[in-house]
Amino acid sequence: MASISDYVLDAALSKLDTEADEIHICSAEPTVYAALSSLGNSASLSIGAPADRAGGGREVTVAAITDGEVTATGTATHFAIVDTVNSRLLVTGSLTASQAVTNGNSFSLASFKIGIPDPA
Template identity: 50%
Template sequence: MAYLNPRVLDLGLNVLVTETTRLHYCSDEPTTYAQAVSLSLGSKASPTIGAPVDRTPSGRKVTVAAVANGAATGAGSITHYALVDATNSRLLATRETAAAKAVATGDTITSAAFDVGIPGAGGA
């Protein structure tokens, strides 16, 4: 049976914890840092990301805390999150939101907590 020590998985997830400088709320799924910025309808500086913990059914995950005070800088429908390292112009992670959310320029953006995980060596 394949096995990866949690430390192996945690080191990858710790990049999110230590290098994420901004959470962008995007109108589509970005595949690069430049796209995350150009598709951004708003953002939250320095989002809170928890330490790696066990993921079900296997692997490890981190939780990005809920946001109550994101700032909308554009109008449209938020469909994706993007975690970026703005210092080094890196897209670190992206995922679809649970539901699309319409925003207008100047709105306060709120979002629920969400997980980013790495499956264990067995898959899933």
């Protein structure tokens, strides 16, 4: 059976803490940085240290966002965590619930976890 050490999983997850500098809300799930359909963003991104993940593997916690700025009107369905310095899309996922947003307003997100499961 294959296995990956916590050291290796932690190295991957630590890139989020050291390189991610913005979180975006998007109208669709982007697959590359250039296709980011951003409706708003926040640079107040805080990602915790890797820890054990329920069910095996490792995870990090993304702190709640309270100061997001909406920059376009639409329906936010996904989030994207990016490295703007290197134009990299690092992580995407669905929002807990979609939300209509209006340009000029603000948004917030509850804290959430991003994890890598142990190999099967």
